[in-house]
Amino acid sequence: MFDVTPIPALKDNYIWLLRKDASAAVVDPGDAAPVIDVLQGEGLSLAAILVTHHHQDHQGGIDGLLAHAPSATVFGPAQEFITGRTHPLRGGERVRLAAPGLDLLDLQVIAVPGHTLGHLAYYGEGGLFCGDTLFAGGCGRLFEGTPRAMFASLERLAALPGDTRVYCAHEYTEANLRFALAVEPGNRALRRRADEVAAMRAKGLPTLPSTLAVEKASNPFLRCREPDVVAAARARGTENDPVAVFAALREWKNSF
Numbered sequence: 001m002f003d004v005t006p007i008p009a010l011k012d013n014y015i016w017l018l019r020k021d022a023s024a025a026v027v028d029p030g031d032a033a034p035v036i037d038v039l040q041g042e043g044l045s046l047a048a049i050l051v052t053h054h055h056q057d058h059q060g061g062i063d064g065l066l067a068h069a070p071s072a073t074v075f076g077p078a079q080e081f082i083t084g085r086t087h088p089l090r091g092g093e094r095v096r097l098a099a100p101g102l103d104l105l106d107l108q109v110i111a112v113p114g115h116t117l118g119h120l121a122y123y124g125e126g127g128l129f130c131g132d133t134l135f136a137g138g139c140g141r142l143f144e145g146t147p148r149a150m151f152a153s154l155e156r157l158a159a160l161p162g163d164t165r166v167y168c169a170h171e172y173t174e175a176n177l178r179f180a181l182a183v184e185p186g187n188r189a190l191r192r193r194a195d196e197v198a199a200m201r202a203k204g205l206p207t208l209p210s211t212l213a214v215e216k217a218s219n220p221f222l223r224c225r226e227p228d229v230v231a232a233a234r235a236r237g238t239e240n241d242p243v244a245v246f247a248a249l250r251e252w253k254n255s256f
């Protein structure tokens, strides 16, 4: 079982640090310096880098980390350009990494196209590292994929167990929940969550990880079949079909 802690980086990214004894892996290192600080400060050796997609804020630190830990394995999407990638992945694989004398990682790779075409999520030990696909209270923008592809990706993630911890790559929760409340002002679980999140942010605390159960109760992008969400999308001139509802919500959020 690995421990997971956030390393805040850049403007609002989290680089997730997975550690077991003295071995570590990081997910989506957009910057090397804050990771190296933690590795050195805690005497950890970096065994692996996991990348969800090609955007710079998720891989900009790979070069610097490889200079510090040249033997680290770099996992990333096969169909995207990822610096130093040693293990190209397409989804459906199992990523295993045995550090000396122990198993550090055993993760399933899930293809989640939409934000980018090759976007991957990594799932194991009850944790989901989903990059910019599913956010706490929201989802990523559709830079490369269609609404249909992104909706299917989110449904794939939502099918995992409810107690799955959601480790996404950005601290966007507060703004996401403001939008969610515009979609579903009558959702009491959402209102409670928005209050909790506002209190956490006021103290400067990360709002992650979330859980899939919490997301399913309050994230409008996972609620495209709920009557209130459908009605809110229809009021903006769309049809009942969940993909159309999803597309309408994503459009609305872009200009919210």
Ligand code: ZN
Pocket (backbone or CB within 6 Å): 053, 055, 115, 132
């Ligand atoms: Zn991105």
Ligand code: FE
Pocket (backbone or CB within 6 Å): 055, 057, 058, 132, 169, 170
């Ligand atoms: Fe990002």
